[in-house]
Amino acid sequence: MKTIRAFLAVQPPPEVAQELGRVIQHLSSQVPEKSVRWVKPGQIHITLRFLGETAVSELEAIYQAMDAVVQCRIPIDINLKGLGFFPNARTPRVIWAGLDGNIAELIACKRDLDLALNSLGWELEKRPFRPHFTLGRVKDARKLRGVSMQAEVKELAVRVTAVHFIESVLTRQGPIYTTRHTSCSQTQS
Numbered sequence: 001m002k003t004i005r006a007f008l009a010v011q012p013p014p015e016v017a018q019e020l021g022r023v024i025q026h027l028s029s030q031v032p033e034k035s036v037r038w039v040k041p042g043q044i045h046i047t048l049r050f051l052g053e054t055a056v057s058e059l060e061a062i063y064q065a066m067d068a069v070v071q072c073r074i075p076i077d078i079n080l081k082g083l084g085f086f087p088n089a090r091t092p093r094v095i096w097a098g099l100d101g102n103i104a105e106l107i108a109c110k111r112d113l114d115l116a117l118n119s120l121g122w123e124l125e126k127r128p129f130r131p132h133f134t135l136g137r138v139k140d141a142r143k144l145r146g147v148s149m150q151a152e153v154k155e156l157a158v159r160v161t162a163v164h165f166i167e168s169v170l171t172r173q174g175p176i177y178t179t180r181h182t183s184c185s186q187t188q189s
Contacts, residue, residue: 003053004167009045026151036136048110063181065116070183073109076160096132
């Protein structure tokens with residue numbers, strides 16, 4: 001059985017990706033080299049659901065489920081807002097840019113995607129969904145002790161108009177993402 005590694009995601013509009021690239025560049029100048037694996041600006045996204053290894057034979061059913069949910073839930077207007085850390089700023093593992101605005105609608109869209117996937121045999125996710133754009137993953141938290149990571153993040157509008165099915169191929173140089181399917185709302189205005 002042929003499989004691909006995949007996830008469902010929202011991609012930022014170009015001006016938001018550019019702003020997040022600026023923030024990453026600023027933050028990377030504040031931390032020791034190789035202490036954080038930064039996300040390439042062209043790969044920034046909000047992960048709605050990590051699927052992992054997915055059978056190619058299941059893709060068409062997943063695409064149809066995505067299309068049905070997106071028709072009911074999108075567009076959604078949210079805003080870029082602030083910087084944060086998982087699990088916390090003292091021992092960060094993930095550095096992220098936050099969101100506000102109509103987050104409840106984005107959470108409802110993710111829930112409906114989960115339910116649609118569940119009807120196809122996928123388990124429901126147990127952990128709560130906290131929408132964010134991942135900027136970097138901390139490789140060595142010890143190197144960050146005493147480092148104050150701060151950056152101003154412009155509060156830009158993010159109009160969610162599509163959900164993407166993205167294949168992820170892991171390489172030594174980092175992941176390579178390929179969009180295999182995009183579900184767009186008929187009413188994007």
